[in-house]
Amino acid sequence: MRQDAVTSTPRSLDPRQACPIDPVVDIIFSRWTTPILWTLNSRGRLRFVELKREISTITSKVLTERLRQLERDGLVIRTYHREIPPRVEYEISDLGRTLAPLFATLAEWASVNWEQVEKARATYEAANSAPSVR
Amino acid sequence: MRQDAVTSTPRSLDPRQACPIDPVVDIIFSRWTTPILWTLNSRGRLRFVELKREISTITSKVLTERLRQLERDGLVIRTYHREIPPRVEYEISDLGRTLAPLFATLAEWASVNWEQVEKARATYEAANSAPSVR
DNA sequence: CGGCATCCTATGAGATACTG
DNA sequence: CAGTATCTCATAGGATGCCG
Numbered sequence: 350m351r352q353d354a355v356t357s358t359p360r361s362l363d364p365r366q367a368c369p370i371d372p373v374v375d376i377i378f379s380r381w382t383t384p385i386l387w388t389l390n391s392r393g394r395l396r397f398v399e400l401k402r403e404i405s406t407i408t409s410k411v412l413t414e415r416l417r418q419l420e421r422d423g424l425v426i427r428t429y430h431r432e433i434p435p436r437v438e439y440e441i442s443d444l445g446r447t448l449a450p451l452f453a454t455l456a457e458w459a460s461v462n463w464e465q466v467e468k469a470r471a472t473y474e475a476a477n478s479a480p481s482v483r
Numbered sequence: 484m485r486q487d488a489v490t491s492t493p494r495s496l497d498p499r500q501a502c503p504i505d506p507v508v509d510i511i512f513s514r515w516t517t518p519i520l521w522t523l524n525s526r527g528r529l530r531f532v533e534l535k536r537e538i539s540t541i542t543s544k545v546l547t548e549r550l551r552q553l554e555r556d557g558l559v560i561r562t563y564h565r566e567i568p569p570r571v572e573y574e575i576s577d578l579g580r581t582l583a584p585l586f587a588t589l590a591e592w593a594s595v596n597w598e599q600v601e602k603a604r605a606t607y608e609a610a611n612s613a614p615s616v617r
Numbered sequence: 618c619g620g621c622a623t624c625c626t627a628t629g630a631g632a633t634a635c636t637g
Numbered sequence: 638c639a640g641t642a643t644c645t646c647a648t649a650g651g652a653t654g655c656c657g
Contacts, residue, residue, distance in 0.1 A: 367522050367537050367539070368518035368521040368522065369590060369593070370521065370589045370590050370593060371518060372593070373589055373597065374512050374589070376600065380629080383504060383505055384505060387501065387504070388501050396638085396639090397638070397640075398638070401639095404501045405501070408630075408632080409640065409641095410630075410632095411630060411631080412640095413639080413640060413641085420607065421603065421604055422603055423599060423602070423606075424600075424603075432638095433638090434638040435638055435639060435640085436638075436639085437640085444596060444599050444600070444603070447592065447595075448592070451588055451589065452504060454584070454585055454588055455504045455507055455508070455585065456504050458581065458582070459506070462581060463507065466510065466557055469555065469558075470555055470556060472557075473554065473555040514649080514650090530618085532618070532619080543619075543620070544620090544650075545650060548649095548650090563619095566618090567657095568619080569619060569620085569657080570618070570619090571618080
């Protein structure tokens with residue numbers, strides 16, 4: 350199915366092969382995964398409810414789905430305690446922790462360039478108000 | 484009738500507080516943007532059709548939408564040539580180019596850790612086949 | 618060629634209700 | 638508590654057609 354994602358030959362006949370990092374983006378930056386990973390990374394091991402409270406707007410259904418994916422991909426570790434009431438804890442895995450520098454880079458990029466993005470938007474919006482040749 | 488055609492649905496309203504990098508992720512890693520930016524960064528200035536050919540599976544509608552968003556956010560530059568037939572070229576902006584190291588980091592992470600992800604998946608799948616306590 | 622305008626559907630994801 | 642199970646709805650995005 351998927352071959353070497355970081356191949357040197359830039360043949361892009363395949364869907365995603367126009368961009369070698371696409372599969373990675375898919376697992377790391379799919380919806381809700383960033384807040385989840387970020388929270389687990391900064392807050393440490395958390396119970397399901399605690400995690401849910403952190404990411405206030407997420408529903409338990411979606412949170413469960415995302416956690417399953419992250420667990421499946423080895424980025425998050427799930428620990429089930431047979432108790433009454435049941436207790437389940439989630440923590441970031443070693444593999445997941447290797448993403449920290451990446452996230453830091455991203456945060457850094459944001460702090461440096463976000464203003465530029467907003468300026469670009471304002472400019473674009475202004476130019477869009479006036480009828481012009483597209 | 485026409486609303487803001489370039490408004491990207493904010494993937495996060497609240498999660499922003501749980502995850503500071505969420506807005507950035509939204510503009511850089513929303514669907515299709517990675518292949519587009521990657522291609523423009525490596526291939527340089529391209530016409531619409533050329534770009535479309537590179538990212539083979541994308542439809543022109545979606546490509547247009549994504550390009551508008553990227554243009555709006557200042558990551559790509561659109562140049563319109565009044566000719567017959569019309570010629571439109573897209574290139575990555577200086578701001579967009581600042582993403583290169585980030586993408587490189589991502590590619591590096593992939594080359595190092597992707598195997599681990601696949602192993603985790605295999606393990607998970609295997610464990611899932613056997614009845615176990617969830 | 619580089620798009621919009623339409624139409625249409627598959628999927629994501631919210632709301633709600635219910636269990637071990 | 639930590640989920641499932643449904644249901645519904647919005648929307649991302651594909652297919653098609655037309656036009657300057």
